[in-house]
Amino acid sequence: MASPQPRIGVVTYPGSQDDRDALWALAALDAEAVAVWHDERELPDLDAVVVPGGFSYGDYLRCGAIARFSPATAAVLEFAAAGGLVLGICNGFQILCEAGLLPGALVRNESLRFVCRDVRLTVERDDLPFTGRCSAGQQLVLPVKHGDGRYLPPPDLDPTQVVLRYVDNPNGSVEDIAGVCNEAGNVMGLMPHPEHAVDPLLGSDDGALLLASLVDAARDRVLAAI
Amino acid sequence: MKATVLVRPKPGILDPQGEAVGSALGHLGFEVRDARVGKVIDLEVEATDAAAAKAQVEQMCERLLANPLIESYEVEIVGESAA
Numbered sequence: 001m002a003s004p005q006p007r008i009g010v011v012t013y014p015g016s017q018d019d020r021d022a023l024w025a026l027a028a029l030d031a032e033a034v035a036v037w038h039d040e041r042e043l044p045d046l047d048a049v050v051v052p053g054g055f056s057y058g059d060y061l062r063c064g065a066i067a068r069f070s071p072a073t074a075a076v077l078e079f080a081a082a083g084g085l086v087l088g089i090c091n092g093f094q095i096l097c098e099a100g101l102l103p104g105a106l107v108r109n110e111s112l113r114f115v116c117r118d119v120r121l122t123v124e125r126d127d128l129p130f131t132g133r134c135s136a137g138q139q140l141v142l143p144v145k146h147g148d149g150r151y152l153p154p155p156d157l158d159p160t161q162v163v164l165r166y167v168d169n170p171n172g173s174v175e176d177i178a179g180v181c182n183e184a185g186n187v188m189g190l191m192p193h194p195e196h197a198v199d200p201l202l203g204s205d206d207g208a209l210l211l212a213s214l215v216d217a218a219r220d221r222v223l224a225a226i
Numbered sequence: 227m228k229a230t231v232l233v234r235p236k237p238g239i240l241d242p243q244g245e246a247v248g249s250a251l252g253h254l255g256f257e258v259r260d261a262r263v264g265k266v267i268d269l270e271v272e273a274t275d276a277a278a279a280k281a282q283v284e285q286m287c288e289r290l291l292a293n294p295l296i297e298s299y300e301v302e303i304v305g306e307s308a309a
Contacts, residue, residue, distance in 0.1 A: 061290070061291070062293055065290060065293070069290070098293070104295070105293055105295045105296045107239070107296060108242055108243060109242070110240065110242050111242070112242050112243065112246055150240075152239070152295070152296060154295060172240070172242075
């Protein structure tokens, strides 16, 4: 029997811009990528959800602050509370922090400049559904493109929740933190863009390691349910 | 009721925007020891009295207008709405 294709949703908000790249990358990595519109109160039947990058609601008030209250975000929160796999990328990371699904906040880059370049990252955790194809200590090259990417952890952040750190910190993030997970490990957010790095032609295919890990984990859940 | 909300970066939170503004003021010849940049939100709300309006706007701050991890807020009731 052919291995089943997991269904992974990608939420599109007004102002999302990386939703199509995320859909394309997931499909290229053998998932069934499902577009989810921001005003859907219920998610379709999904095995994982990606909250993509962009500038949802114009980044008004604070990045992610308004998207946090959209109907699809409420559905994503329920999905995560039930143990569902959720990955937030860039603006998606900001939305998940605003929603309280992930600890901390993302604020203006220390330099006040928008940064758009490849960065090197170190993988801290390889035991998560998002990093199964990586190994701890491994370095990845992924692009960043953001003006508000400086991560501020809460004072009581458990250091084991740090998943990725910058080797050369592009935004002033505290303790070089580039990606974190929730306590349960089923929700992760990161500022760099794995969906823009899934083919050597794009400069790096290291993003495929993270996204294919998610596809693997989502597929395992499908198999476990059969 | 008219209300004004002041949202400020919390003390101790690095405010690069404030630093940039402070240094620009320095270039203009002003002696600025510290500058912090926040935001002002003016609201008109339906409420029977100032206390009720304040309670309502504080709820808005807690839920949306400020992020308690990085920002503090102050609510000022500035008067009746124009009829």
